[in-house]
Amino acid sequence: MTRKIEAKPQGAVESRSFFQEAWIRFRRHPLARLGGGVLLVLYLGALFADFLAPYPETKSFRDLTFSPPTVIHWRDDNGRLTRPYICAVERKRNLETFKLEFVQNCSEKYVINFFVQGEPYKFLGFIPANLRLMGGDWLQNEQAYLFLWGSDDFGRDLWGRIWYGARVSLTVGIFATALALLIGVFMGSLSGFFAGKPLTLSVGLFNPAYRKFLSSSPLPNLLKTLGWLALWGGLAWLIWVTVSGFLATSRGLEAVVFGVVGIGLLLAIGYAILFPVIKIDLDTVIMRATEVLAAIPDLFLLITLSVLIPQGIPPAMRFYLVICILSFVNWGGLARVMRGQILQLREMEYAQAAQAMGASDGRVITRHILPGTFTFLIVNVTLAIPGFILAESGLSFIGLGIQDPASSWGLLLNKAQAQGITAFVDRPWMLIPGLFIFAAILCFNFMGDGLRDALDPRAKR
Amino acid sequence: MDDKRLLEVKDLKVHFFTDDGVVKAVDGVSFHIDKGETLAVVGESGSGKSVTSLAIMRLIPNPPGRIVGGEILFRGKDGQVKDLAKQDEASMRKIRGNDIAMIFQEPMTSLNPVYTVGDQIAEAIVLHQGKSKKEALELSAEMLDLVGIPEPRKRLSNYPHQMSGGMRQRVMIAMALSCNPSLLIADEPTTALDVTIQAQILELMYKLQEEIGMSILFITHNLGVVAEMADRVVVMYAGRAVEEADVTPTFKRPKHPYTMGLLNSVPRLDLAAEHQQRLEAIPGNVPNPLRLPSGCAFHPRCKYFQAGRCDTDIPLLQDTGGGHMVRCVRWAEIQAEQGVTA
Ligand SMILES: Nc1ncnc2c1ncn2[C@@H]1O[C@H](COP(=O)(O)OP(=O)(O)O)[C@@H](O)[C@H]1O
Ligand code: SF4
Numbered sequence: 124m125t126r127k128i129e130a131k132p133q134g135a136v137e138s139r140s141f142f143q144e145a146w147i148r149f150r151r152h153p154l155a156r157l158g159g160g161v162l163l164v165l166y167l168g169a170l171f172a173d174f175l176a177p178y179p180e181t182k183s184f185r186d187l188t189f190s191p192p193t194v195i196h197w198r199d200d201n202g203r204l205t206r207p208y209i210c211a212v213e214r215k216r217n218l219e220t221f222k223l224e225f226v227q228n229c230s231e232k233y234v235i236n237f238f239v240q241g242e243p244y245k246f247l248g249f250i251p252a253n254l255r256l257m258g259g260d261w262l263q264n265e266q267a268y269l270f271l272w273g274s275d276d277f278g279r280d281l282w283g284r285i286w287y288g289a290r291v292s293l294t295v296g297i298f299a300t301a302l303a304l305l306i307g308v309f310m311g312s313l314s315g316f317f318a319g320k321p322l323t324l325s326v327g328l329f330n331p332a333y334r335k336f337l338s339s340s341p342l343p344n345l346l347k348t349l350g351w352l353a354l355w356g357g358l359a360w361l362i363w364v365t366v367s368g369f370l371a372t373s374r375g376l377e378a379v380v381f382g383v384v385g386i387g388l389l390l391a392i393g394y395a396i397l398f399p400v401i402k403i404d405l406d407t408v409i410m411r412a413t414e415v416l417a418a419i420p421d422l423f424l425l426i427t428l429s430v431l432i433p434q435g436i437p438p439a440m441r442f443y444l445v446i447c448i449l450s451f452v453n454w455g456g457l458a459r460v461m462r463g464q465i466l467q468l469r470e471m472e473y474a475q476a477a478q479a480m481g482a483s484d485g486r487v488i489t490r491h492i493l494p495g496t497f498t499f500l501i502v503n504v505t506l507a508i509p510g511f512i513l514a515e516s517g518l519s520f521i522g523l524g525i526q527d528p529a530s531s532w533g534l535l536l537n538k539a540q541a542q543g544i545t546a547f548v549d550r551p552w553m554l555i556p557g558l559f560i561f562a563a564i565l566c567f568n569f570m571g572d573g574l575r576d577a578l579d580p581r582a583k584r
Numbered sequence: 585m586d587d588k589r590l591l592e593v594k595d596l597k598v599h600f601f602t603d604d605g606v607v608k609a610v611d612g613v614s615f616h617i618d619k620g621e622t623l624a625v626v627g628e629s630g631s632g633k634s635v636t637s638l639a640i641m642r643l644i645p646n647p648p649g650r651i652v653g654g655e656i657l658f659r660g661k662d663g664q665v666k667d668l669a670k671q672d673e674a675s676m677r678k679i680r681g682n683d684i685a686m687i688f689q690e691p692m693t694s695l696n697p698v699y700t701v702g703d704q705i706a707e708a709i710v711l712h713q714g715k716s717k718k719e720a721l722e723l724s725a726e727m728l729d730l731v732g733i734p735e736p737r738k739r740l741s742n743y744p745h746q747m748s749g750g751m752r753q754r755v756m757i758a759m760a761l762s763c764n765p766s767l768l769i770a771d772e773p774t775t776a777l778d779v780t781i782q783a784q785i786l787e788l789m790y791k792l793q794e795e796i797g798m799s800i801l802f803i804t805h806n807l808g809v810v811a812e813m814a815d816r817v818v819v820m821y822a823g824r825a826v827e828e829a830d831v832t833p834t835f836k837r838p839k840h841p842y843t844m845g846l847l848n849s850v851p852r853l854d855l856a857a858e859h860q861q862r863l864e865a866i867p868g869n870v871p872n873p874l875r876l877p878s879g880c881a882f883h884p885r886c887k888y889f890q891a892g893r894c895d896t897d898i899p900l901l902q903d904t905g906g907g908h909m910v911r912c913v914r915w916a917e918i919q920a921e922q923g924v925t926a
């Protein structure tokens with residue numbers, strides 16, 4: 124035991140935090156970069172929707188429904204390149220095919236001006252502004268109409284509405300994920316921490332264990348007792364009200380059955396108050412709840428819940444309700460993965476080591492267990508967002524989500540099939556919102572993949 | 585309790601109440617550790633070594649586990665003797681890390697990947713000594729220097745994944761010693777390391793003990809390191825101590841057949857080649873803790889087994905002279921037999 128103790132120096136190690144390294148890996152991931160870039164453009168578009176759109180969100184031209192994209196002319200009559208201009212359009216019925224056709228009348232050229240004063244709006248909802256990307260006096264005087272990507276069933280500019288709709292479609296995912304995350308993380312953590320540790324729900328008052336329970340810490344446990352009693356009492360009252368309601372309207376065998384069931388339940392509650400020690404395993408309760416949720420098909424659940432949204436409420440309100448519904452349907456998955464993570468991290472030696480150094484339970488949880496779930500949650504959230512975007516689109520598509528005159532990609536896509544599937548052929552531009560949904564979801568998935576690769580603990584050398 | 589005693593475990597019983605039945609992981613274990621002494625606890629895996637150490641820290645996962653009996657008398661830094669088995673959680677938290685520290689088997693996972701090494705060492709110092717974060721980091725650097733990590737100040741800002749296993753175990757030791765505990769529990773601290781690194785870590789612990797003078801409870805299943813590290817040894821089998829003695833007599837003259845078996849199954853580096861015996865493993869397996877054999881729990885694997893004597897009652901731990909305790913009904917006969925054959 125006389126040899127000198129030495130540790131081999133390990134070469135210069137740069138000190139980068141785990142997240143710095145992950146960021147470097149993320150930036151090297153080509154698809155993730157692409158996804159991130161496209162999403163950035165989409166989000167900026169949503170932010171500056173008022174600027175990009177020539178018309179306000181709900182501005183409609185009733186006699187220009189389903190007008191095709193406005194032709195932009197780059198050459199003048201002599202074939203020379205000029206500033207882009209458009210012509211006025213008239214809607215006429217073709218007397219041979221009996222279809223409505225839009226006919227250009229290029230006697231007057233309306234030059235598209237950029238960065239012009241347009242219809243005033245409020246940037247971010249409170250900053251008054253009127254700068255718009257494209258326009259001209261003719262646009263405000265309605266001499267000609269600029270429908271870059273055509274118009275919808277109310278003659279509203281699709282290009283503009285796609286950007287307005289992006290506000291809903293791109294944020295619904297984030298808000299719904301955030302809410303689902305909140306519920307999921309909360310439930311999952313409860314589940315994970317209490318797995319295998321049933322909570323005492325009540326101790327029967329006449330149970331020998333009750334005296335011990337009360338004497339261990341009298342005041343809080345007395346309060347707890349009152350809590351249970353209130354709970355049990357409330358339950359008994361509910362049963363009483365229900366059963367007496369049923370009894371009032373039924374007779375014969377039915378009445379006997381209800382009476383017996385009611386009395387049986389009340390007796391059971393009485394027994395529960397007086398004798399047994401009742402423990403519940405929060406873990407089991409929560410996990411079974413998620414299973415029940417998972418067992419009901421999502422779309423069915425979504426439709427059922429959307430029926431609960433009252434008609435005629437303001438669009439913003441509707442938007443938030445849709446978010447609540449979406450997250451309610453989807454918290455289960457996040458709760459399950461969160462539970463799994465916690466169960467795994469709870470057994471990590473560093474959690475035990477921290478405890479062995481004298482850290483309290485709360486400290487171990489907040490400092491050593493929860494941060495370990497972050498990387499995992501980030502990835503999960505990115506991969507969950509597209510699901511919510513799709514779900515919102517689906518809801519709006521079947522007419523249960525966002526409703527006119529508000530705009531969302533799903534709702535816009537819905538218009539494409541408004542007059543039968545064959546209408547696609549006549550107005551293909553109505554499918555553009557679908558492309559946006561597709562692109563956004565693909566990009567979120569790319570980013571999720573990139574994040575997963577970047578944050579994967581196994582990639583940690 | 586004797587003045588020089590630091591820890592005295594008396595008849596400790598830790599049971600796990602599982603769905604399949606009660607696992608008596610530790611069933612009546614007694615031992616003591618004096619100040620500045622190293623006690624090794626050896627035994628095959630599953631014999632209850634870790635559970636014993638966790639019981640001292642009061643970190644037995646509950647449910648399913650519980651200390652169902654016994655005393656764990658410990659002399660705190662203030663000289664007061666407390667029964668750890670009866671302390672509440674709050675006072676245990678003050679003892680953990682401050683009076684008793686622990687290092688674990690797996691250096692790869694016992695440091696949190698999310699925080700720097702400095703943060704993790706400083707955490708305990710801030711917690712127990714009320715120092716500011718800056719002072720704590722200063723002290724952390726000193727600790728890293730003490731455990732032989734070069735450029736300690738720079739290393740403070742390293743993350744665990746930037747260090748090798750040996751380095752991390754050094755960090756764990758630095759962390760454990762940062763609050764100057766009087767007892768260090770090392771639960772198989774070198775099992776997960778390469779042989780050369782193992783030797784370095786053992787030497788480090790040895791040196792630190794000489795410098796600081798803390799006591800060590802050294803848990804291992806590797807008998808090779810016991811002779812070098814420990815003053816006394818407790819051999820555990822199926823939750824009970826079967827032999828306890830100073831290192832020298834146990835290793836020169838083990839009296840329990842299980843200890844003999846253990847010793848015969850490792851190469852003896854301290855003997856010259858001509859004295860080497862053939863290595864032989866103990867036949868059979870560690871018994872299922874739910875269905876321990878009757879009488880001496882070792883009897884199905886013991887070559888000195890005698891029906892009617894070994895499998896009826898659990899043998900008592902007897903003093904065979906000079907504090908050498910053995911739990912075997914036939915120890916005297918076996919000694920005599922060996923004296924004849926040797
Ligand atoms: N959390 C637990 N639940 C049930 N049994 C356990 C638990 N922890 C340990 N045991 C049992 O206690 C016994 C001793 O385990 P342990 O002390 O870890 O052995 P070792 O000597 O290898 O450290 C084993 O038989 C094991 O089955
Ligand atoms: S009591 Fe019997 S079975 Fe047990 S160790 Fe001694 S001789 Fe072997």
Ligand SMILES: [Mg+2]
Pocket residue numbers: 633634635771772
């Ligand atoms: Mg162990």
